[in-house]
Amino acid sequence: MRLVVAECTVTYEGRLTARLERARRLLMVKADGCVAIHADGGAYKPLNWMNAPNTLVETDEGWRVSNQKGEVLLIEIHDVDSDTNVELGVDPGLQKDGVESHLQELLAEQPGALETGLQLIRREYPTDIGPVDLLCRDADGTTVAVEIKRRGEIDGVEQLTRYLEFLNAQPDLAPVRGVLAAQLIKPQAKVLAGTREIGCVELDYDRLRGLERPQQKLF
Amino acid sequence: MRLVVAECTVTYEGRLTARLERARRLLMVKADGCVAIHADGGAYKPLNWMNAPNTLVETDEGWRVSNQKGEVLLIEIHDVDSDTNVELGVDPGLQKDGVESHLQELLAEQPGALETGLQLIRREYPTDIGPVDLLCRDADGTTVAVEIKRRGEIDGVEQLTRYLEFLNAQPDLAPVRGVLAAQLIKPQAKVLAGTREIGCVELDYDRLRGLERPQQKLF
DNA sequence: GTGTATATCTCGGGG
DNA sequence: CCCCGAGGTATACAC
Numbered sequence: 001m002r003l004v005v006a007e008c009t010v011t012y013e014g015r016l017t018a019r020l021e022r023a024r025r026l027l028m029v030k031a032d033g034c035v036a037i038h039a040d041g042g043a044y045k046p047l048n049w050m051n052a053p054n055t056l057v058e059t060d061e062g063w064r065v066s067n068q069k070g071e072v073l074l075i076e077i078h079d080v081d082s083d084t085n086v087e088l089g090v091d092p093g094l095q096k097d098g099v100e101s102h103l104q105e106l107l108a109e110q111p112g113a114l115e116t117g118l119q120l121i122r123r124e125y126p127t128d129i130g131p132v133d134l135l136c137r138d139a140d141g142t143t144v145a146v147e148i149k150r151r152g153e154i155d156g157v158e159q160l161t162r163y164l165e166f167l168n169a170q171p172d173l174a175p176v177r178g179v180l181a182a183q184l185i186k187p188q189a190k191v192l193a194g195t196r197e198i199g200c201v202e203l204d205y206d207r208l209r210g211l212e213r214p215q216q217k218l219f
Numbered sequence: 220m221r222l223v224v225a226e227c228t229v230t231y232e233g234r235l236t237a238r239l240e241r242a243r244r245l246l247m248v249k250a251d252g253c254v255a256i257h258a259d260g261g262a263y264k265p266l267n268w269m270n271a272p273n274t275l276v277e278t279d280e281g282w283r284v285s286n287q288k289g290e291v292l293l294i295e296i297h298d299v300d301s302d303t304n305v306e307l308g309v310d311p312g313l314q315k316d317g318v319e320s321h322l323q324e325l326l327a328e329q330p331g332a333l334e335t336g337l338q339l340i341r342r343e344y345p346t347d348i349g350p351v352d353l354l355c356r357d358a359d360g361t362t363v364a365v366e367i368k369r370r371g372e373i374d375g376v377e378q379l380t381r382y383l384e385f386l387n388a389q390p391d392l393a394p395v396r397g398v399l400a401a402q403l404i405k406p407q408a409k410v411l412a413g414t415r416e417i418g419c420v421e422l423d424y425d426r427l428r429g430l431e432r433p434q435q436k437l438f
Numbered sequence: 439g440t441g442t443a444t445a446t447c448t449c450g451g452g453g
Numbered sequence: 454c455c456c457c458g459a460g461g462t463a464t465a466c467a468c
Contacts, residue, residue, distance in 0.1 A: 001245060001259045003222065015461035016318055018343050021311040026220060032260040039310035040220045041251040043270045045448065047313050049263045051463085064447050071461075083304075086224050091258035092240040094266050100444070124467085131467075150444090155458095158377050159443080188456085234446035262463070268446080273441080290446080343452095349457055350452085369459085373442090379460085380456065444465080453456085 001088055002029040005081035008062065010037055014071025020047055022078065027063075029056070031088075033165050035065050036074065048073065088103070095139045104133055104148050107181065111136050113208060114146065114181055114201050132163050142178040152185030152200065157192045164198075220307055224300040227281065229256055231267050233290025239266055241297065243320065246282075248275070250307075254284050254292065292432065323352055323367050325427045326400065330355050332427060333365065333400055333420050351382050362386070362395040371404030376411045383417075385393040 004027040005108065008018035025039040025047070033054055044206050054067040062077040070124040079174040111118040117139030125135035125145075134146035145167055160178045167176040180189070193200050211216035223246040229239035244266070245257040252273055255265035273286040281296040306392045323342065330337040335360030344354035344364075353365035364386055366379040386395040397417040399408070404419050412419050 001257070003245075005307075012461075018461080019314045021314075023310050024303065024307045025310065026222075028257070028263075030257075030259050030261075032262070034260075034262050036263040038220070038247075038249075040249050040305075040307040040314075041253075041310070042249075043251070043253050043448070044247075044255040044265050046263050047310065049461085051262045053462095086245060086259075088224075088243045088259040091242050091244065091260070091266065093258075095238045095240075096446090097236040117413045128468080131354045147238065153391065154381075155374070155377075155443095158374075158381075162405075186456090231446075237446080264447095264463075270448090274458090318461090344453090369453095405441090439468100441468080442466085445463085447462080447464100448457100449458105449460085450468100451457090451459105453454100 001086045002084070003027070003086060004077075004083045006083075007079040007081075008037070009060050009078070010048050011073070011074045011077040012050075012068070014073075018048060022082065027075065035063070035075075037075065068160070086094075091168060100148060100150050101210065103150065103181075103183070105204065106135060106147060106205075106211075107146070107203075110211050111146075113203070113211060114179060115144075115199075116143065118135050127129065127163060127166050128153075129162055129166055132143070132167070143173050144179055145176055146181055147178045149180070149182040150179050150184075152182030152202075154189050154191045154192055155187075156180055157196065157198060160198060161196055164196075220250060221303070223247070223248075223302045224298075225296050225302075226298040226300075227256070228295040228297070228319070229267050230293045231291070232270075233288070233292075237267060239244050243300065244245060244271075244286050245292065254282070256294070263384075291342045318321060319367060320426065322369065322400075322422065322427070325424075325430075326365070326367060327353060329430050330365075330428065332422070332430060334363075334399060334418075337363065339407075346382060346385050348381055348385055349378075351386070362392050363398055364395055365398045365400055368399070368401040369403075371399050371401030371408045371412055371421075373408050375399055375401070376415065376417060380415055383415075 007024050009022045012018045025037050028036045033052035036044045036049040050065045050073040054065050057064045063075040065073040108123045111120045118136050121135045123134055125132040131146050133148045136144045138144050147156055148155045164178045168174045180193055181201045182203055183203050185202055190200050226243050228241045231237045244257045247255045252271035255268040257265045269284045269292040273284050276283045282294040284292040327342045330339045337355045340354040344351040351364050354364040357363050360370045364382050367374045387393045399412055400420045402422050402424055404421055409419050
């Protein structure tokens with residue numbers, strides 16, 4: 001990783017046009033080739049950047065970074081304060097837990113946690129307009145489409161509504177009802193779901209994890 | 220801005236649980252207090268971070284960064300390679316052009332560019348479910364709700380559909396029809412718009428800018 | 439590659 | 454403060 005502290009003026013032309021007036025900033029070039037221009041604030045996001053893959057051309061005046069899509073980042077460098085290289089090596093990477101995919105795994109194993117008697121037909125059930133998180137059959141034999149979110153909001157209800165329209169157009173599945181499952185469902189989403197006769201289930205993530213490994217509960 | 224290169228092991232507990240195994244990384248602390256942990260790849264995004272405002276406590280073992288929401292970033296520091304401070308000062312900031320707000324300004328001034336005879340009633344017309352970009356009246360006196368996007372996709376059609384449902388429930392406005400305006404409208408969005416009788420208009424941004432300042436065209 | 443959905447999204451505006 | 458919508462969103466994943 002190369003770190004340069006310099007007085008610079010920057011222009012970006014691409015998906016929009018943007019300009020940074022002259023100031024002292026940190027330029028970061030990572031091993032993958034991406035370039036980021038950081039100021040001393042504004043959270044972790046750089047003021048301006050160019051992702052890899054790109055081409056960096058260095059001249060006396062500064063850097064010209066461009067890519068195949070026609071985007072150009074011009075960094076005019078007036079004065080260099082420092083220019084250092086840091087060897088970091090390959091990173092083992094971030095391990096995450098608690099995201100939607102894990103919720104989906106847990107519920108695929110335990111559909112009964114959503115509703116007594118619910119049984120899984122298929123996870124990621126494919127349709128022409130995208131995959132349905134879980135397709136299930138309830139105790140009465142009715143098909144149920146389940147949409148899983150970390151937070152249940154209006155767009156989740158919209159998404160499930162599109163799936164239900166599509167699934168109900170298939171005579172072998174119809175009638176299909178919908179259930180929105182999330183750790184937290186916002187009031188607006190509950191209201192919208194109610195007007196469309198979509199069920200709402202709020203989940204306890206830690207409890208689901210416990211259900212997944214019941215033997216752990218015995219000790 | 221403080222830049223530390225160090226061998227570290229990191230855990231984050233908050234909106235999710237995440238862990239970074241031991242490796243050499245760049246730790247960045249900006250003047251606003253935000254902390255970012257960068258590897259030598261993965262675009263400009265850090266592997267892990269904590270935004271301001273937060274509290275950083277430094278001990279012999281490493282850093283403990285926490286905030287009021289109960290999120291905690293623990294950085295165990297095994298070995299410090301370098302630890303430097305860089306003075307950058309306040310940044311004049313990024314100036315942008317070409318985004319949706321500018322399209323909205325241009326169309327608010329030139330509703331006729333969308334459709335002959337169209338007149339603006341109000342920009343950012345407020346409803347209980349969010350503001351309608353442009354509310355207009357057409358040559359026949361019918362109310363028209365306009366949703367403006369840089370790129371017209373399915374979610375833009377959904378958003379406009381919600382507004383139309385809401386507006387058509389108001390007797391003083393109904394009937395209201397919808398128009399989706401964007402620089403580029405994707406085929407799927409056009410199809411969905413068609414099934415809901417929503418109009419689609421593709422815009423030429425440069426031409427709109429020209430219309431805004433017609434005197435520039437004379438020279 | 440396109441299409442679809444997610445994200446510790448981030449960021450800003452308005453009530 | 455939350456809610457809502459935009460983003461050069463970026464990123465992953467399926468088709």
